[in-house]
Amino acid sequence: MNAATPAGAAATLPASLRFIERDWLSSNQITGFDDDAAIVVDTGYDKHAALTVALVRRVLDEAGEAAGRPMRLAGIVNTHLHSDHCGGNHALSQAFGCQLTLPRARAEDGGDWARDALPLGITGQRCQRFRHAATLAPGDTLRLGGLDWRVLAAPGHDPKSLIFHCEREGLLIAADALWENGFGVIFPELDGQSGFAEQQAVLELIATLPVGLVLPGHGRMFGDVRGALERAFTRLDAMRADPRRHARHALKVLVKFLLLDLERVEAARLVEPVREAIALRRTAALLGMEFAAALDWAAGELVEQGQLRRDGPWLLNA
Template structure:
C-alpha cells in the first residue's frame, strides 16, 4: 500500500474513466479530473460516499480529453462547484467548440460544462492542505498540465507518465510536434524529487525511475516510426468506443473511422482511403486475437 497524506484520496478507475484525485482540507474539497461522461454517475457516487454532507468546492482539470472531464457537468449541476481548466482551452470551452475540444474528433461525447477560472504552468495552488505547482505537460495533449507537491514529493501526472508508458501522442497525428514535447516533459519529471506518481490511468506507483526508463524507450520507439503512434491511436480509440457502446457492426465502425477527424488522420498515415476497410479489419482481428479486448462474430464487433 502506497502511503499518501490523509488529505489525498485516489479513486483508481478502470477504462473508460481517468483516475480521480480528491484533495481535502478543513475548508474545502477539490477534485482533480472527473472521468468519462457515461461514468459520471459513478464519479458522483464516489464523491458523495466520501464527502457525505460536505460540498465539493472545486474541479481541477489537467486537460480536456473526454475521459478526464466527462463528469464535470453532472458535478457542477450537483454541487455548483467552481471549475478551473487549462488557460489555453478557455476560448474553446466558452464557445463549446467540440472540434477544438477533440470530442467530435475522437467520436466521444462530453456534456457541456462551464468554467470559473483557468490555470497555467508556473501557478501555485493550495489544495488538500498542500501546496501544488502547476507544470506544463504537452506531448499527449498540447494543453495538458501536471500538479507537483514538493513537500510530499507527489506528482499528479495525468497522461504524461504512467507506470508503463503514457497516453497517445495525439498532436503527431495532425502534423504537429508531440514526440519532442513528450521527451521534454519526461526529462523535466526526471529532474523533480518524486516519491509517488498518481497517473491518469492505473495505480499510483513509486518506482519512478523504472517508469521513466520505459517511457523514454517508448518515445524513442515511436519517433523511429511515427506510423506506430498512428496505429496505437486507432487501437486505443476503437477499444475505447467498444467499451463504451459494447457492440457495433463493422460498417458502423468504418463510418466512425471516416467521421472522427483524429481517427481519420491516423488511418491516413497508415493506408490510402481505399484500403481503410482492410486496415480496420486487420486491426480488429489483432484486437480480437489471443483473448484481446474485442471479439468478432460475423459483422458484429463487441467488447469482451
C-alpha cells in the same frame, strides 16, 4: 518531502488526499480536502458520469464521517480537456454546485468544449457541455488537500495539458504524461504537429523532480518513478524511430476506446459512429490505408490481442 521520506523514495498518500482508481474509459479522480472543502481533479467519461458522482459522494461522506462534520465539493480542476478527463464536469458541477477550473491555454481557445475541443470533436467521443469559472497556467500554485502544488506544462499527449507537483510530499499528479506503463497517445503527431519532442521534454522534466508517488490519469498509483520513466523513454524512442508504429498504436487505442464506450457494434458498420472523427481519418491516411480498412485492421489486431472479441457479425468489448 516530509522528513521521513527522502526525495525519490516511495511516499504514501497524505490523509488529506483520496485517489479514486478508474479504468481506461474514465480517468482517475484525485480528491483533496482542505478543512471542509474538497476539490476533485478530473471527472472521467460521460458514460460513467453518474458513477463518478456516486464515487465522489462516497469519498466526501467517508471523509465527513471521519472528521465529524459534513464535507462539500467546492471545485473541479481538469488537467486537460480530453473526454475521459472532463466528461463528468457537467454532472459533478450540477450535483455539487461547484466551480470549474480549466487549463488557461485551453480556456482561451474559447468555443464549445462538447463539440470543438480536442479530441472531443475529432475522435467521435462524447462530452456534456460545461462552463468554467477559473483557469490555471504553468507557474501557478494549485491548493489541493491543504498542500501547495506547482502547476507544470505537460505538452506531448495534449499540447495544453497540465500536471501538478507537490514538492513537500513528493507527489506528482501526472495526468496522461506518465503512467506506470507508458503514456497517452501523442495526438499532435497524428495531425502533422510536433509532439514526440515535447513528450521527451516532459519526461525529462519529471526525472528532475523529487517524486516518490505518482498519481496517474489511468492505472494505479506507483512509487517506482525511475522504472516508469525508463519504460516511457524506451517506448517514446521506438515511436520516434517509427512514427507509423505510433499511428498504428493510436488507431488501436481509439478503436478500443470506442468499444469500451459502445460495448458492441456490428463489425461491418464500425465506421458509422466515427464517420466524423478527423483524428481517426488522419491516422488512417498517415498509414496509407482507406478509412474503413484501417478500422477493420485495428479491430482485427485487438481481437487477436484479446482486447475485443467477435460474435457473429458483432464486435464486442472483451
